[in-house]
Amino acid sequence: MSDTNLSAVLFKAKDLQLVERPICEPGKGEVQLCMQKVGICGSDVHYWQEGRIGDRFVVQAPMLLGHECSATVTKVGDGVTHPKSVTVWLSSPMACAGNAMHARLAATTCARMFSSWPRPLTVVPSPDTTCMERTSLPDNVSFEEGALIEPLSVGLHACRRARLSMGHRVLVCGAGPIGLCAMLSAKAFGAAAVCVTDIDSGRLEFAKKLGASHTLLIEKGQTEEQVAAKVAETLGAAPDRTIECSGAQFSVNLGVYATKPGGVFVIVGHGPSKVEFPVVSLVAKEIAILGSFRYINTWQTAIDMISCGKINVAPLVTHRFTLEDTLAAFETARSGVGVKVMIDCAKHEKK
Structure with missing residues (x-):
């Protein structure tokens, strides 16, 4: 596991910087995730270039770009009772852990819905304490495919x-x-x-x-x-x-x-x-x-469709970058020369 936490932070439009952030320990009901792969979405590029998407989603404080991601669980906090079920987690701001309307409302109004942690280490709530969906990846689904669960869900x-x-x-x-x-x-x-x-x-x-x-x-x-x-x-x-x-x-x-x-x-x-x-x-x-705004109750279906071979998303990834090359990755995504640009956070880890 990395002993640094290099992160891509958007401070304002056109001001995307790589900065070191503190490594947080998981508290009660939380888990620590180590990011593996993060895909760049068109919305990330909009935030970077314009600081907003329309009038509803506006960057008002430094934010972490990237919501298409896969990760491994590195530590668990008190009260997390099923660590084996979260060997690999995926972030999903439109899950339905409880009431469907509540989950949809939480997802569509949450100011952090686009900031799903494209940094090596982060702390998030466990499945027991949040409506956000985190689902284990089967062995035959790669981290890259896991990061593509989000756009496939759309x-x-x-x-x-x-x-x-x-x-x-x-x-x-x-x-x-x-x-x-x-x-x-x-x-x-x-x-x-x-x-x-x-x-x-x-x-x-x-x-x-x-x-x-x-x-x-x-x-x-x-x-x-x-x-x-x-x-x-x-x-x-x-x-x-x-x-x-x-x-x-x-x-x-x-x-x-x-x-x-x-x-x-x-x-x-x-x-x-x-x-x-x-x-x-x-x-x-x-x-x-x-x-149609993002997704709801799609995570497991998307994973199963990839796992059984019904849907093949792997060819969507046309360009790959390390975390240190995040700015080049965003420039590539903005240029439109490829389809899906993927950032490999794991390669940043110190051995």
């Missing part, structure tokens, strides 16, 4: 919100990490075909290799109606379910035009604070539009 939750089931034709807008996780989840749910759209041909090629049934490049000058027609032609019919993961106004409109009458359109992507809908088409087609 995709799984969106598919559940869409009431996606076997035989559905599905449109996924956006081939970033969340869009790819939504595609993988849709296939695992039994979708007959999944079409992924994006403005980047490289990302679409990656989506195809990852298992997308179809991909469609959105070219400059095309209208939403034109792309919607191409989606229907590609899938053989209008999609039963659409999952929007880009946050782009174009894709929001596309979802309304593309989704079949009576279908379900789930919006995951965070774009502008205000967007417009083609209301006449929305009403005439009786499309159900639902928001």
Whole structure:
């Protein structure tokens, strides 16, 4: 175990620093975690570059970036009665240890929801004292795959919100990490075909290799109606379910035009604070539009899907960095050259 606690701390927009922090001992009802892998999410990049995500989530004090993580338990405090069940823990701000509505409320209002400890050593509450979900990883699930449980959970939750089931034709807008996780989840749910759209041909090629049934490049000058027609032609019919993961106004409109009458359109992507809908088409087609915000009760399902081989998230990791190279890792994530950038905290440990 490391005898230092080098941490990536965001002090304000564009001010991300590596600093040493004290190593805390676990108190009553707490455990000490040693971080292994931490993935960089688009939200982390937004916080770093802009100090906020919209008007709701604003950096008001130094915060630790990174919420896609896997860790080992190194110490337990008094009152932690099941240490064997937490050999490896994963942080999940939308778990349901108790009442579902309470867990959802706690997750959506907690100011620390995005600061899940990307540092070698940290102390967190035990499962007995918090609604946060921490789940053991089976031996055949790696630490990298464990860190990808969080973004995969976003995709799984969106598919559940869409009431996606076997035989559905599905449109996924956006081939970033969340869009790819939504595609993988849709296939695992039994979708007959999944079409992924994006403005980047490289990302679409990656989506195809990852298992997308179809991909469609959105070219400059095309209208939403034109792309919607191409989606229907590609899938053989209008999609039963659409999952929007880009946050782009174009894709929001596309979802309304593309989704079949009576279908379900789930919006995951965070774009502008205000967007417009083609209301006449929305009403005439009786499309159900639902928001999907992170996840709830997905952790064990995601782990099981990876463990049994139903979903393969390993190829999502395209770039790897040590903790000391965190700034370079964030620059890589911001550039968009890869898909998922992973920071290895374990390599920082002194032997």
